[in-house]
Amino acid sequence: DIQMTQSPASLSASLEEIVTITCQASQDIGNYLSWYQQKPGKSPQLLIHSATSLADGVPSRFSGSRSGTQYSLKINRLQVEDTGIYYCLQHYSAPFTFGSGTKLEIK
Amino acid sequence: EVQLVESGGGLVQPGRSLKLSCVASGFTFSNYGMNWIRQAPGKGLEWVAYISSGSSYIYYAETVKGRFTISRDNAKNTLYLQMTSLRSEDTALYYCARAHYRGWFAYWGQGTLVTVSS
Numbered sequence: 352d353i354q355m356t357q358s359p360a361s362l363s364a365s366l367e368e369i370v371t372i373t374c375q376a377s378q379d380i381g382n383y384l385s386w387y388q389q390k391p392g393k394s395p396q397l398l399i400h401s402a403t404s405l406a407d408g409v410p411s412r413f414s415g416s417r418s419g420t421q422y423s424l425k426i427n428r429l430q431v432e433d434t435g436i437y438y439c440l441q442h443y444s445a446p447f448t449f450g451s452g453t454k455l456e457i458k
Numbered sequence: 459e460v461q462l463v464e465s466g467g468g469l470v471q472p473g474r475s476l477k478l479s480c481v482a483s484g485f486t487f488s489n490y491g492m493n494w495i496r497q498a499p500g501k502g503l504e505w506v507a508y509i510s511s512g513s514s515y516i517y518y519a520e521t522v523k524g525r526f527t528i529s530r531d532n533a534k535n536t537l538y539l540q541m542t543s544l545r546s547e548d549t550a551l552y553y554c555a556r557a558h559y560r561g562w563f564a565y566w567g568q569g570t571l572v573t574v575s576s
Contacts, residue, residue: 352520385562387503394553394569395503400562438503442561445517447493447505 353377353441357450365458368429372453374439376420383443386415386424390435398437399424431457460484460565462554467570470544480537480554480567488512488532491557494539496550497569504550507539508557522548544574 354377364370374384386399397406399415402422412427426433434457439450466478480492494506507528508517516528527540537554551571555563 383561387563389503394566395563396566397562397564400558400564401560406564436502440503440505440563442557442563445508446519447508447517447561449503449505452502 352446353380353444353448355439355441355448355450357439357453359453360451361454361456363456363458364429366429366431370426370429370455372424372437372439372455374422374424374450376422376441379420380441380443382417383441384415384417384422385440385442386413387438387440388433388435389438395438426455429457433457460556462556462565462567464552464554464567464570467552467572469573469575471576472545472574474544475540475542476544476572478539478541478552478554478570478572480539482535482537482556485556487530487535491515491559492528492530492537493555493557493563494528494537495553495555495563495566496548496572497553498547498550501550506552509537541572544572546574548572549574 356375382402384402387395389395402417403415414425416423437453461483464480491510493508509528525543529538551569553569554567556565
């Protein structure tokens, strides 16, 4: 099974700051990596698909990148509404696996 | 507008069974693969099962294999998860999610809560 190692587990940052969350895949998954945001009490929402493509309606301050088997989610100019938990997901092969999540708080 | 509405959750004793449903609307259900994902209280997301559009391909997480069965009725626009031999560790909010053909989970329901306890 493919393991997704996500870091950091938690993050506290100031408004307008830039933050980066990473996921390391245990083997090659190509671009079969997506990112989700989950706000308190809500369902997860798709942010990024295909490792680097912004989902419809997602602000352009969110971006995704890939370097080999390491994937990153970057949030530019952090806003209050970005508070939540962020997850990566590999859907290259079943069993599909999520990262453990990164809890993002605004200072 | 795409909508996914889960139902069927509730309190159930260990060892018993429960069947979840997810009714889809706003898109051609028979064209898309579907997933079940769960989230234990205060924990992260765990993928549970996938079924392809025509039910030809079905996959399960190891934690539920042999106990859970995913199925669908395309005529009723409904996805199911039959859960048997339930354990306390199956307690979670269960989401259904529509899969893009390249695999990502584009749309999610609001979830239905399953509590396994005596």
